[in-house]
Amino acid sequence: MSDGWVVFGYSVVYGFMILYAASLVMRIRRVKRRMEE
């Protein structure tokens, strides 16, 4: 149980880091597109 629980904890951390990084990239792209319009 303990290994799975720790894996879950690390997945939450790295998963949210990936999501936040992706959201930053998408937001930058959206603003750039609006500037070009």
Place this chain on the structure above:
Amino acid sequence: MKQGSYRALSVTAIVALAVGFTFATTVPPERVQGEFAKIMFVHVPSAWLAFLAFGVTMVGGAIWLVTKTPIWDRVAAASAEVGVFYTALALLTGMIWGYPVWGTFWDWSDARMMSTAIMFFVYVGYLALRRSIPDPETRARRSAILGIVAFIQVPLVYFSVTLFRTLHQGPTVVRPDAPIDPEFLRALMVNLAAFTLVYAAFMTWRTRLARLEDELEETEAIADFELAGSGITAPSVEEAREDV
């Protein structure tokens, strides 16, 4: 900052995270908590980075109030958002660790948990405040003041475990009477360095986004002004006479 530098910093942060993960997973299980203690290697750096981020928000706001240079407002805003992100991580990992070790995800009477949750919501409020004010100077001034005042929570959260009786454990790393095992300390410090690099990478991307948003706001303001101006015609006496 050049595009290549953003990428280089991001790649370095990812490599550092991988090294941190290796260190964290290769330490032996803790004597009492077993494998669960390994969650500390991501929980503690998240909380410390949140403190650092809110410190940067305070300093950025204070410098903006003195110099009125837009970059400091952007730095303050970017750091607040990244700080909220790290606070959320600290809360989530704390809950994930708390359930198997304490038997509960959350304790409403615990000073550390409650003060961290309040800090999280205050900085979410800071971000909401920024979105609610259209004028850039008013927005920067009000958020700078809030950023400075809100920072008082950081020492309160940090010392909550010594000021109050809490379920949350007291300071572990800075404790000369019961020093942390060197192997655990090494893994913690490597992960702290990795999380700091991730913070730096997030900050560069988020500050860049803030600069682009400011430029867009400026462009749209000029376009709106021109549109309003074209709707107003010069007064003509001749046309007025024709109407009569």
